[in-house]
Amino acid sequence: GENVEQHPSTLSVQEGDSAVIKCTYSDSASNYFPWYKQELGKRPQLIIDIRSNVGEKKDQRIAVTLNKTAKHFSLHITETQPEDSAVYFCAASITPGGGNKLTFGTGTQLKVEL
Amino acid sequence: NAGVTQTPKFQVLKTGQSMTLQCAQDMNHNSMYWYRQDPGMGLRLIYYSASEGTTDKGEVPNGYNVSRLNKREFSLRLESAAPSQTSVYFCASSGGPTFADFGEGSWLTVV
DSSP states (O other): OOOOEOOOOOOEETTTEEEEEEEEEOTTTTTTEEEEEOTTTTTOOEEEEEEETSSEETTEEEEEEETTTTEEEEEEEEEGGGOOOEEEEEEESSSSSSSOOEEOOOOOOEEEEO | OOEEEEEESSEOOOOTEEEEEEEEEESSEEEEEEEOOOOOEEEEEEEEEEEEOOOOOOOOOEEEEEEOSSSSSSEEESOOOOOOOOOOEEEEEEOSSSSEEEEEOEEEEEE
């Protein structure tokens, strides 16, 4: 089955700096890669996703890049703010929905310091 | 729309007791999932249901059973709870072009 590895497990940045979280996956059939943000005691919430026919996607301060050949994808957060502090999870699936399993990475605790 | 609703939010069980976690979604999604979340281990899939009437094992199914009661509801049952099942449980659903919402979570402690 699919295996998703995520690094780093913790990341501390100064407010205004950029943060980068990296994930690798094992199943070359995977073609859907969402990212989730989870605040303490809350549910994971989808923040951005990318499909394998796209190399990069941006949404304001958040961007995701995908390298299918190398089987890795990354989350980039620019101009970080204290409210970006949370745990971030990457995930991979063969297709979104349709009963296909979504496999998660182990998470990155991001701390944005003032 | 309430999205994905799961109950109970908190539960303490004694070893060997049984209980059922309930999950319902009002988005007319075909697929539903149960995950458990443990510190440092991310979210691991317990069982999923691709559509009404079907269920399949995920990564960590041992000690659990599920029922897809209808399109809206997907329950998770612990027949004989063990301390290793102390965790936070999340139900989720999907049915469109993206993986959809998670429920708010159920905090389960087995003593």
